[in-house]
Amino acid sequence: xxxxxxxxxxxxxxxxxxxxxxxxxxxxxxxxxxxxxxxxxxxxxxxxxxxxxxxxxxxxxxxxxxxxxxxxxxxxxxxxxxxxxxxxxxxxxxxxxxxxxxxxxxxxxxxxxxxxxxxxxxxxxxxxxxxxxxxxxxxxxxxxxxxxxxxxxxxxxxxxxxxxxxxxxxxxxxxxxxxxxxxxxxxxxxxxxxxxxxxxxxxxxxxxxxxxxxxxxxxxxxxxxxxxxxxxxxxxxxxxxxxxxxxxxxxxxxxxxxxxxxxxxxxxxxxxxxxxxxx
Amino acid sequence: xxxxxxxxxxxxxxxxxxxxxxxxxxxxxxxxxxxxxxxxxxxxxxxxxxxxxxxxxxxxxxxxxxxxxxxxxxxxxxxxxxxxxxxxxxxxxxxxxxxxxxxxxxxxxxxxxxxxxxxxxxxxxxxxxxxxxxxxxxxxxxxxxxxxxxxxxxxxxxxxxxxxxxxxxxxxxxxxxxxxxxxxxxxxxxxxxxxxxxxxxxxxxxxxxxxxxxxxxxxxxxxxxxxxxxxxxxxxxxxxxxxxxxxxxxxxxxxx
Numbered sequence: 001x002x003x004x005x006x007x008x009x010x011x012x013x014x015x016x017x018x019x020x021x022x023x024x025x026x027x028x029x030x031x032x033x034x035x036x037x038x039x040x041x042x043x044x045x046x047x048x049x050x051x052x053x054x055x056x057x058x059x060x061x062x063x064x065x066x067x068x069x070x071x072x073x074x075x076x077x078x079x080x081x082x083x084x085x086x087x088x089x090x091x092x093x094x095x096x097x098x099x100x101x102x103x104x105x106x107x108x109x110x111x112x113x114x115x116x117x118x119x120x121x122x123x124x125x126x127x128x129x130x131x132x133x134x135x136x137x138x139x140x141x142x143x144x145x146x147x148x149x150x151x152x153x154x155x156x157x158x159x160x161x162x163x164x165x166x167x168x169x170x171x172x173x174x175x176x177x178x179x180x181x182x183x184x185x186x187x188x189x190x191x192x193x194x195x196x197x198x199x200x201x202x203x204x205x206x207x208x209x210x211x212x213x214x215x216x217x218x219x220x221x222x223x224x225x226x227x228x229x230x231x232x233x234x235x236x237x238x239x240x241x242x243x244x245x246x247x248x249x250x251x252x253x254x255x256x257x258x259x260x261x262x263x264x265x266x267x268x269x270x271x272x273x274x275x276x277x278x279x
Numbered sequence: 280x281x282x283x284x285x286x287x288x289x290x291x292x293x294x295x296x297x298x299x300x301x302x303x304x305x306x307x308x309x310x311x312x313x314x315x316x317x318x319x320x321x322x323x324x325x326x327x328x329x330x331x332x333x334x335x336x337x338x339x340x341x342x343x344x345x346x347x348x349x350x351x352x353x354x355x356x357x358x359x360x361x362x363x364x365x366x367x368x369x370x371x372x373x374x375x376x377x378x379x380x381x382x383x384x385x386x387x388x389x390x391x392x393x394x395x396x397x398x399x400x401x402x403x404x405x406x407x408x409x410x411x412x413x414x415x416x417x418x419x420x421x422x423x424x425x426x427x428x429x430x431x432x433x434x435x436x437x438x439x440x441x442x443x444x445x446x447x448x449x450x451x452x453x454x455x456x457x458x459x460x461x462x463x464x465x466x467x468x469x470x471x472x473x474x475x476x477x478x479x480x481x482x483x484x485x486x487x488x489x490x491x492x493x494x495x496x497x498x499x500x501x502x503x504x505x506x507x508x509x510x511x512x513x514x515x516x517x518x519x520x521x522x523x524x525x526x527x528x529x530x531x532x533x534x535x
Contacts, residue, residue, distance in 0.1 A: 121405035122432075125396045160432050161395070 032144040042148065043141055046170035049150035050182055053096035055220035056083055057181035057189050058154040058165040059213050061203040064238040065156040065163035067094040068213040070183070070220055071231045084235040084245045088113035090123045091157030092235050092243040096183035097170070098150040105149060105168075109133060126157035126164045130174045137172035148172065152182045158237045181216060188219035206241075210234055210254050218258070227255055319371035319422040321345055323356045324498045325458030326367035326426045327488055329466055329481045330438040330451045334509035335428040336478050338485035339367045340493075341518055342500035349500060357506040359513050361386055364400045364429035365506045366407075369455035370443065371422035378421060381410070400429030400508075404439035404447065412445030420444070424455040429508045436508070457496040462488035478507050490521040 027033045028041035035041060056069035071080035081099060085106045086092040091113065095102040112132050116124035133153070140146045148170045155166040167182065168174040178197050181189035193216050203209045213234075218227055225231075232251050237243040246254070321343045328337040343351035356375065357367045360382050368375035382403070389397055398406070404427040414420050420443045427439040440446075440453045452466040469484050470476060476484070485505050493499045501523060506515040 119406050119409050120398065120402040122399075122402050125394070127394050128392070128396060131392075 030144055031141055031147060040141070043171045046148040046150050047152075050097040050152035050170060051184060053098075053152070053183045054081070054083065055181060055183035055186045055189060055217065056094040056096050056154055057179070057186065057193070057213060057216055057220075058094065058156050058167075058177065059179040059193070059200055059209055059216075060163050060165040060177070061200055061206075061209040063163065063204055064206050064209055064236050064241070065158060065165050066206070066209045066213050066234070066236045067092070067154050067156045067165075068210070068217050068235070069094045069096075069233045070217060070227075071233055073231075080231055082233070082247075084233045086235075086243050086245060087129075087155075087157075088117075088123060089242040090159060090237060091126060091129060091155065092237060092245065093156070094154040094233075094235060096152045096154075101149040101151040102153065105133060105137070105151065105153060108136060123159060125159045125161070126155065126166065127176075129157070130155055130166045130168060133168055134172050134174045137168070137170070141172050154180065154182065156235060156237055156243070158239055163238060181220070183220065185220045185222065189216040192216040192219055206236060206238065207254070207257065210236065211258050214254055214258050227258075229255065315419040319374075321351065321372040322498070323354065323369055323372055323375065324496055325454055325456045325462065325492055326356065326369045326424070327455075327458050327462050327466065327485055328367065328426045328428050328438050328440075328453045329470070329476065329484060330428075330436045331476045331478050331481045332436075334430075334478045334507055335365075335436045335438050336481035336485055336505060336507050337365055337367045337426055337428045338489055338503055338505045339369075340489065340500045340503040342498070342502070343372045344498045347497070349498075352500060352502065353518075355504065355515075357504050357515050358382070359506075359515060360403060360429075361389075361397055362512045363508065364398065364403050364427065365508050365513055365515070366403070367426040367428070367455075367506070369424040369426075374421040374423050375425075378407075378410075378423065378425065399432045400427055400437035400439065401431055403427050403429070404437070404441065404449075407439075407441045408445060408447040411441050411443060412447075415444045426453055426455065428506070429513070430510070434510060457499070458488070458492060461492055461495055465491065478509060482507070486519070486521050490523060493521070493523060 025035060025041050027035040031040060031042035054070045054072040056067065058065065058067040067084060069083035071083055073080045084092060084094045087106060087109045093106060109129060112129060113124045137149050140148045150170055152170065153168040155168065157164050165177045165180060166174055167177055167180045179193040179200060181193060196212060214227060229248050229252050232255065234246040234251050234254060235243065323343060324340065326337065326339040328335065337357060339356040341352065341354050342349055343354040354372060357365060358379050359365055368378065385398060407425050407427060411421055422443050424443065425441045429437055431437050438453055439449045451470055452463060454463045465488050466484060473480065482505050489503050493501045501520050502518050504516050504518055
């Protein structure tokens with residue numbers, strides 16, 4: 001009740017403010033408000049949170065699904081923020097956005113997987129896992145007074161139908177992808193992935209797939225940074241291998257394998273501002 | 280539990296205090312406002328199952344007994360869950376119908392989602408164990424023994440058994456009720472002599488076992504169905520019978 005009262009007060013206050021004073025839109029106070037253009041601004045603002053997060057990307061090969069992430073440190077004193085979270089033996093996620101929201105969602109995903117294993121004795125198929133997260137997240141996009149989860153999840157998993165990469169958006173939409181990159185400066189990574197997207201399904205070797213992913217990740221770096229064992233995280237899962245996360249020294253070999261190559265040096269000539277088709 | 284939370288302090292004079300203490304611990308299902316299963320009413324007898332190299336064969340007769348009365352003679356105790364799984368139910372038929380309803384709902388849910396994911400035999404077996412054990416833990420069992428027969432996701436034959444008390448295991452041959460005493464030894468010997476039994480051979484074995492069960496089990500009927508799960512799918516036969524010879528019964532001796 002109190003929340004409702006405050007929202008209405010806010011709304012009436014806005015109408016009385018001179019235009020452009022405090023809010024971009026009159027229709028962005030609550031997620032239950034549509035704009036006249038048919039948009040829900042709160043959801044779009046939530047998707048901005050993902051774009052502020054450090055880059056992460058995922059690629060699906062023939063036998064493996066790989067996620068890599070650029071870890072950011074909030075200061076020189078603190079450690080780099082963990083971005084890859086194992087969910088079950090056959091699935092894991094990499095996050096971009098609000099880490100605390102990611103913890104809640106990953107805890108939910110873990111209990112879903114665990115319950116399924118207990119009742120059915122077999123791993124939960126990735127499509128069902130992802131759609132249950134989507135259903136849970138959707139309530140935050142429709143109920144007044146709530147907010148969407150401000151985190152994008154890159155899900156890497158492997159079930160009977162093979163390896164999968166899914167992207168779950170703060171809007172609670174989810175997309176199955178051949179490959180996908182999210183987070184800040186991820187447009188360059190998407191360009192690289194788009195160029196190579198038809199090769200990935202034939203890549204059988206795990207190291208080759210990780211090398212592709214790291215090359216794409218390299219394009220997301222801010223100026224005068226490079227991929228180091230401190231700021232790179234690699235996660236992978238396959239038909240015959242459980243979800244594994246590699247950090248610190250364990251990624252040194254992967255980095256070495258792409259060291260000799262030149263960075264792809266920015267956007268390809270035809271990359272515009274349009275969103276990439278990922279399926 | 281009325282006995283536990285009774286506010287009555289009145290103790291009849293002619294009741295021994297030892298009995299009152301015993302009452303305290305008694306969880307009498309009959310005094311509960313919520314009813315619990317006490318005993319099975321309409322029951323099915325043995326279900327048999329054999330795992331073969333090319334699939335699984337199960338068999339059950341089509342009788343629903345009302346105590347000692349052979350009341351419902353056209354009852355289907357083998358049910359197809361999907362193209363990979365068959366179940367057979369022993370025990371209370373109403374509880375079996377409830378289980379079938381739950382399983383049909385599973386199939387409907389999977390069809391509605393429409394992503395191609397389906398439950399294989401080990402998944403159904405596991406789920407069945409969870410349901411039956413949970414019910415027994417609430418002292419309200421589904422009074423059944425369920426045989427789960429079918430294929431795993433990779434096409435391997437699978438045969439499992441789950442009890443009303445949640446006992447659950449897999450084996451090459453399973454049987455419930457009277458069948459575990461009479462048919463199980465027959466099936467085990469047949470599998471020992473022919474470890475690579477085919478479904479066709481197993482069907483002959485089932486018919487033989489069911490014939491012996493008809494001779495020996497007072498709650499059996501000479502009308503049965505045989506279900507088979509192979510790589511081609513799942514099918515339950517039309518009701519069959521075997522020839523039996525009761526001439527030996529004309530002149531019994533020692534039973535007068």
